[in-house]
Amino acid sequence: DVKVTQSSRYLVKRTGEKVFLECVQDMDHENMFWYRQDPGLGLRLIYFSYDVKMKEKGDIPEGYSVSREKKERFSLILESASTNQTSMYLCAISPGTDSYNEQFFGPGTRLTVL
Amino acid sequence: AQKVTQAQTEISVVEKEDVTLDCVYETRDTTYYLFWYKQPPSGELVFLIRRNSFDEQNEISGRYSWNFQKSTSSFNFTITASQVVDSAVYFCAPSEARGYQKVTFGIGTKLQVIP
Numbered sequence: 001d002v003k004v005t006q007s008s009r010y011l012v013k014r015t016g017e018k019v020f021l022e023c024v025q026d027m028d029h030e031n032m033f034w035y036r037q038d039p040g041l042g043l044r045l046i047y048f049s050y051d052v053k054m055k056e057k058g059d060i061p062e063g064y065s066v067s068r069e070k071k072e073r074f075s076l077i078l079e080s081a082s083t084n085q086t087s088m089y090l091c092a093i094s095p096g097t098d099s100y101n102e103q104f105f106g107p108g109t110r111l112t113v114l
Numbered sequence: 115a116q117k118v119t120q121a122q123t124e125i126s127v128v129e130k131e132d133v134t135l136d137c138v139y140e141t142r143d144t145t146y147y148l149f150w151y152k153q154p155p156s157g158e159l160v161f162l163i164r165r166n167s168f169d170e171q172n173e174i175s176g177r178y179s180w181n182f183q184k185s186t187s188s189f190n191f192t193i194t195a196s197q198v199v200d201s202a203v204y205f206c207a208p209s210e211a212r213g214y215q216k217v218t219f220g221i222g223t224k225l226q227v228i229p
Contacts (some may be wrong), residue, residue, distance in 0.1 A: 035219075040123075042205065042221035043159075090159065099147055099209045102161035103217065 002027050004106035006091050012112045019078040021109050023091030032074035033092040033103065034058075034066065043090065049074055050097070081113045116141045116208045120220035127196050128228050134192045135223045137206030141187075143167075145211040148182065148189045153203040153222070162204075165189065167211075196227045 007022035023032060033048040035058075045058030047066040055066050063085060067075045078085055088110050092103040117140040127133045139148065150162040163173070165182050172181050177197075181190045189208075193200050203222040210216045 040221060043219035045216070088157075092159075099211050099216075100164065100166065102149060102164060103159075104161070105159040108157045 002093070002104040004091055004093055004104055006089075006106040006109045008109050009107060010110050010112075012114065013078075013081050014114050015082060017081050017113075019081045019111065019113075021076040021078075021089055021091075021111070023074045023076070023106055025072050025074075025093045025104075027093060027095070027104070028071065029093040029095045029104075030071075030097070031094045032068065033094075034064075034074070034076045035090045035092065036060070037088040037090055037108070046076065081111075083113050085111065086113045087111060116143070116146070116210065116218040118206055118208055118218055118220040120204075120206055120223050122223045123221070124224045124226070126226045126228060129198060130195050132192060132194045133196055133225065133227075134190055135204050135206075135225065137189045137191070137220060139187050139189065139206070139208045141208055141210075143210055147209040147211060149207040149209060149217065150180070150189075150191050151205045151207060151219075153205065154199075155201070159205070162191075193225075196225075198227050198229050201225060201227045 003026040005024050034046045035043040037043050049055045049068040065077045090108045091106040094101045094103045119138045146167045148165045151159045153159045177194045179192045203224045205222045206220045207217045
């Protein structure tokens with residue numbers, strides 16, 4: 001079974017704090033993705049990575065950065081959290097470069113910024 | 115860029131009824147892929163099916179069936195004899211065929227199956 005784990009299920013932070021969301025996979029897949037999910041907006045891609053140290057901006061990268069130092073781990077960083085970053089954050093992985101491949105998702109981290 | 119419209123935001127059906135979830139997409143690509151994902155109340159999205167733009171053959175898998183019509187840019191999903199366990203949010207997601215799997219998710223259709 002594919003395993004995608006996210007460091008926290010629920011997280012509460014204060015405005016201005018630096019926040020790290022971690023995603024770890026055990027499948028040796030090349031691609032890793034960070035999405036945020038908001039009611040009425042569906043899933044929106046923040047960043048993705050197709051290899052170690054490689055990253056690409058998604059549709060809404062503002063206010064976020066990412067790090068991928070090892071193949072199995074992809075971190076999402078909120079440099080200075082704001083209340084409009086309160087959301088559900090989902091990590092996903094997929095193999096190879098073929099767009100035909102499905103994505104496998106983690107359980108999500110519900111972040112609340114006060 | 116691709117767009118996807120799931121016009122039904124919420125649907126309620128009584129158990130054993132059939133239900134169809136609609137998906138209309140826009141793309142300028144000639145080659146692309148289409149996915150459906152399911153998100154149960156537990157929160158974890160699960161892949162259900164994919165189609166490539168060359169394969170308009172519709173499929174039935176148990177109680178699930180999919181109707182892909184390229185001419186109308188639709189990729190609808192039907193559950194026959196719905197069950198309470200089908201209660202979830204369902205996402206339609208077209209994907210570009212080039213590049214690194216840039217998938218565009220719809221806003222989702224929340225299905226509630228009432229016992």
